[in-house]
Structures are given as structure tokens and as C-alpha cells.
Amino acid sequence: MSRELLVNITPQETRVAALDNGSVQEIHIERARSRGLVGNIYLGQVSRVLPGMQAAFVDAGLQRTAFLHASDINASQALVDRPSHEPRSIQHLLREQQRILVQVLKDPIGGKGARLTTQIAIPSRYLVLLVDNPGVGVSARIESASARERLRAIGTSLLDGDPHKGCIFRTAAENASEQALARDWQYLQRLWASIHARAQEAQPTTLLHEDLPLMMRVLRDSVDEDVERIRIDSREWHERMLSFSETFLPDARSRLEHYPGERPIFDLYGVEDEIQRALQRRVTLKSGGYLIIDQTEALTTIDVNTGGYVGHRTLEETIFKTNLEAAQAIARQLRLRNLGGIIIIDFIDMETAEHRRQVMRSLAKGLEHDQARTQISEVSSLGLVEMTRKRIRESLQNQLCVSCPTCGGRGHLKSAETVIHEITREILREARQFEMTRLMVLAAQDVVDRALEEESDSLAELEAFIGKPIVFQAEPLYNPEQFDVVLM
CATH class of the missing domain: 3.30.420.60 (eRF1 domain 2)
Structure with missing residues (x-):
């Protein structure tokens, strides 16, 4: 490839x-x-401890207070010892106004603040330095048993029994020399020593370490032999x-x-062109089928349709081939659009169990090169596939777009007919309460056109019922749902 x-x-x-x-x-x-803030290290201050959520809000100097869950706090940072039979509790780990060293796990998304951890991890080309988390780990993408064993031995040598540090070997380390790995480790040691020294003198909400800019991160994280x-x-x-x-x-x-x-x-x-297509709901497949992708705050839904593809043999074969092509396209669209969280895929119903297995294998194969962690369930009784994809940063749509100021992010508008009915009810309401000689309705051009043409008979009946003339005036700056009834 x-x-x-x-x-x-x-x-x-x-x-x-x-x-x-x-x-x-x-x-x-x-x-x-x-x-982006992911990877940044701050000296924060606990602003609120929430026992009911087993979490805390931390002021790290960001626009919104950040979220820190008990599961993301090192056990070594416990304030008090707890009996072994008691579950781990946020009250044992943090107190309000406590100074705490934190790292950003997830950027702020939507109305949520950043997600933090105290399990500091500093990456370089080949290694990740783990603070207060001893042990040696090896990337799961390194499959060779001999390479994993070699790296574990090198890691043990690099740590030299230090009980306060650990390391993870990244995929790029598989064929790296011992000297290159040692240089990488020394760089990380010096970087952590600098961060630690700054933390001793800094005030809360101070940024202690900022991750590399995007182009350097790409070099560090994405460049391999391929x-x-x-x-x-x-x-x-x-x-x-x-x-x-x-x-x-x-x-x-x-x-x-x-x-x-x-x-x-x-x-x-x-x-x-690909960016523009990635902002659209509809994704056309080469066969003539298509996907409809709808992104909401709670989850993303993907609907598969045969569209203009009629196949050459049987209906089941047509459905199978459409679903196979869709599975590959979905895997690509998830990466391209950076869709995360819960994802529901509605493949076209397949009668054959073997066809379902092949479609699921195709989807899993397409996600093999995805750096974001994914989990895929089997086809449910309703014919849906549920999956999750780790969400670290905003999706492409959320990065490049804002909610429509006209529809408020709903993705649809009231029809002109609906707006006219609302205007009618408002006129009746006003006529019962106030004295006037006539009424003027200010509305969008489409609404005015429909009122004076298709709804003219209804308008005449309304005028006769309230006994007052009604005048419509188009306002070019009004959105299709906006109107005002003015008493004259």
C-alpha cells in the first residue's frame, strides 16, 4: 500500500x-x-469534588473547568489509605483546592470541558514515558513474539528499577536499534525533569508543557515504513x-x-473536493447505492440504501454486494470525518448468515489501519450494527461548521403552510385581546406568496371572521419561520 x-x-x-x-x-x-489541547500538561486546582459522579472539576486555566474521573487518577496519589475491601472513591483521592498535575485526554467537545488524567504520559518517536506508573508495555500492533521480547528486555534495562516510571514501546520501535531507543528515552527523561521542575515553582492554572504543533505530531506519530x-x-x-x-x-x-x-x-x-463531500449527509457508492450519515450529539447513524443499484442476479446478491461496498466506505468515512462515540449502522437486511459474517469482516478489515480504538458488536435482532470509536477531538463537521442560524441546528425548517397556520392562530389571539383597525403581517417572501395565492380563500374567511383587513408584507431579512403580526 x-x-x-x-x-x-x-x-x-x-x-x-x-x-x-x-x-x-x-x-x-x-x-x-x-x-488542540490533547497531550498538554497543566498545574491545575481542584474546584469541586463530586462524590455522586466519582469525579471532580479542575481549573486548569482553560475556558471551562475540566473533568477528571476517579478512574483517571493514579492510585499512588491517594490522600488517605483505604481498606482493601472498600471500592476506590474520589474522596480518597482528591480534596477541593488541591493542586494537581494533569494532562488533557480529550479536547473540549460541544458544551463539555476537556477530559483530564493524572496518569501523565509523554510520547516521543519510539517510546511513551509513564509517570508514577511502573512497568513495560509494547504496542499491540507489534505482533512478532521475538520483537516484543527484545523490546521488553530493553525497556527493563532503560527503567533500571525506577519505581516511579514506566514506558510503552510504540509501533515504530519494532525495528529501531537499541541506541536509538536509548536516545529517545534520554530525551523523555530530560523533558520530564524540566516539566517537574517547573511544576514545583508554578502557580495553579499554569501550562507546563504543550504538545508539538500538528505538522510535527504527524512526523512523530504517523510516519512509518508505509x-x-x-x-x-x-x-x-x-x-x-x-x-x-x-x-x-x-x-x-x-x-x-x-x-x-x-x-x-x-x-x-x-x-x-473530498472535504466538501465529507460535509454532506449523502455518500454515493460506485455501484449506485448510497449512505446517509446523520451526526448528532448523542450518536451517529449510518443508513445503507441500494439506490440505483439493481444487481444482475438475485435480490439477496444485490443486497450483499451493496452492504460489502458500504462496509468499506463506512470504515473510510469514519476516519475521514473523524466520527466518534456511539455509531449505529443500518445495513440492508440480509437473509444469509454467511453474508452477514462477510460484511462484518469487511468492516473490521477496513478499520484495521484506524488509529482510533474501535469496538464492533454483531448484527442485532433488529438488523443494526452497534459500534464505538474513541472520540479524542472534534469531528470534521464540528471543526468546519456551525449550527444553522435559521433552523438552530435541527436540519429542517417549518413549511410555509405550517407558518401560515401559526400566523392565523396569532391573528385570532390578537383580535380577541386588542382593538385595531387593521393588521399587518411581516413574513418571509415564500410565506407571503403562499398566503396570497394558495391560501387566499382562507385569508378572506379569516378577515370576514375578525371583521378587520389583513395586509401581508414580505421582509427579505426574515428567515422562513419568522413572522410578526402588527396591529394598526
Whole structure:
């Protein structure tokens, strides 16, 4: 599989597109005014302990207080000892006004504050340093038993019996030399010592460590042997990334390229078109079928339809092929749109158990390269597939869009007929309460047109009933649901 990374940089925004065999799989966006917080380390202060939720709110200097659950607190930080038979409780771990070192697990999403942890983890190219969490871990993506055993032995040597530190070997460490791993570990040790020293002198709500900007994180986290090249459209940042790679990722240096073309790099590779399509509800499949993707705060639903695809043999075969194609497209859309949380997929009902198994295998295979953790259930009795995908940052839609000011995010508007009925009820209400010589109705053009044409007979009856003339006037600035009844 051929993989490329495209980096588009402007002063206000950085965008990275990951392509597999020329097809866009992921889009990462970071804006100068709203950089992501995941990985940042703060000296926070507990503002409120919530025993009922087994959690606390922490002031870390962010716009909203952040959320810290008891399960994300190191047991070594307990304020008091507890009997072994008692469950772990937030009261044993935190008190209000306590200073506490925290790291951001999840960015603020919607109206929720950031999610925090006290289990500090600092990543580098090959390793993740774990603070107050001793032990050696190896990425599950490293499948070779001999490689896992080698890395565990190296990890034990690097820790040298330190009871306050642990480490995890990342996927990129599989073929790294012992010297490279040792250099990585020394870098992490120095970085943690610097953070710890600052924490001793800082005041609460201080930012102690900020994660790398997006383009550097991409180099650190996403470049492996499958990535053939990384193209950057900024000469300045190309030089910076070269310098960064010389120090931390020498193997990646030869794959960094500056793109000097006049045509925007995202236009050249069709990425801009993919972004626009990823903001639409409907996803057309090559066969003629389509998906409908609806994203809400609670969950995301995906409906599979045959559309114009009629197949060549039987109905069951048509349904099976549509579902197979849909499973692959869904796996790609989840990554492309960065959809997280609970996801409900409504495949077209299949009678054959083997067909259902193959569709589920196709979906699981499509998610193999997804860096976000996913869990997939079997097809339910209602024919639905329930799955979860770890949500770390905002979806592409939430990053690029705001709720429609006209419909308030509902995704639909009242019809002109409905608005006219509301106007009628308002006129009757006003006529019973107040004296007037006539009434003027201000409304959107579509509403006025319908009132004067299709509803003209009803309007005449209304005028006769209240005994007053009614005048309609179009207001170009009114949205389709907005109206005013003015007494004259």
C-alpha cells in the first residue's frame, strides 16, 4: 500500500491529508486560534469534588473547568489509605483546592470541558514515558513474539528499577536499534525533569508543557515504513520539519519534499473536493447505492440504501454486494470525518448468515489501519450494527461548521403552510385581546406568496371572521419561520 502525507500551511491554519493509494483517508486540521489541547500538561486546582459522579472539576486555566474521573487518577496519589475491601472513591483521592498535575485526554467537545488524567504520559518517536506508573508495555500492533521480547528486555534495562516510571514501546520501535531507543528515552527523561521542575515553582492554572504543533505530531506519530513521502507546500516549514527530523526522525528526512507548484496542493490531489463531500449527509457508492450519515450529539447513524443499484442476479446478491461496498466506505468515512462515540449502522437486511459474517469482516478489515480504538458488536435482532470509536477531538463537521442560524441546528425548517397556520392562530389571539383597525403581517417572501395565492380563500374567511383587513408584507431579512403580526 502506497501512503502519502500532504501538508498545507497558511498563517491561520495547518491541514494534513493522509492518502492511501491516492485516496484521501484522513484530514487533520489545526487553527492558530484554537489549537488542540490533547497531550498538554497543566498545574491545575481542584474546584469541586463530586462524590455522586466519582469525579471532580479542575481549573486548569482553560475556558471551562475540566473533568477528571476517579478512574483517571493514579492510585499512588491517594490522600488517605483505604481498606482493601472498600471500592476506590474520589474522596480518597482528591480534596477541593488541591493542586494537581494533569494532562488533557480529550479536547473540549460541544458544551463539555476537556477530559483530564493524572496518569501523565509523554510520547516521543519510539517510546511513551509513564509517570508514577511502573512497568513495560509494547504496542499491540507489534505482533512478532521475538520483537516484543527484545523490546521488553530493553525497556527493563532503560527503567533500571525506577519505581516511579514506566514506558510503552510504540509501533515504530519494532525495528529501531537499541541506541536509538536509548536516545529517545534520554530525551523523555530530560523533558520530564524540566516539566517537574517547573511544576514545583508554578502557580495553579499554569501550562507546563504543550504538545508539538500538528505538522510535527504527524512526523512523530504517523510516519512509518508505509509512508513513501511527505509533501509540504511551505518552504519555511519544510526547512523546520527537516531540522526536526534530523534530531528525532533521521529515517524520515529523505521522504520530506517541498511542493513549489502554483496550483494549491490540496486541489492537485482532489483533497478540497473530498472535504466538501465529507460535509454532506449523502455518500454515493460506485455501484449506485448510497449512505446517509446523520451526526448528532448523542450518536451517529449510518443508513445503507441500494439506490440505483439493481444487481444482475438475485435480490439477496444485490443486497450483499451493496452492504460489502458500504462496509468499506463506512470504515473510510469514519476516519475521514473523524466520527466518534456511539455509531449505529443500518445495513440492508440480509437473509444469509454467511453474508452477514462477510460484511462484518469487511468492516473490521477496513478499520484495521484506524488509529482510533474501535469496538464492533454483531448484527442485532433488529438488523443494526452497534459500534464505538474513541472520540479524542472534534469531528470534521464540528471543526468546519456551525449550527444553522435559521433552523438552530435541527436540519429542517417549518413549511410555509405550517407558518401560515401559526400566523392565523396569532391573528385570532390578537383580535380577541386588542382593538385595531387593521393588521399587518411581516413574513418571509415564500410565506407571503403562499398566503396570497394558495391560501387566499382562507385569508378572506379569516378577515370576514375578525371583521378587520389583513395586509401581508414580505421582509427579505426574515428567515422562513419568522413572522410578526402588527396591529394598526
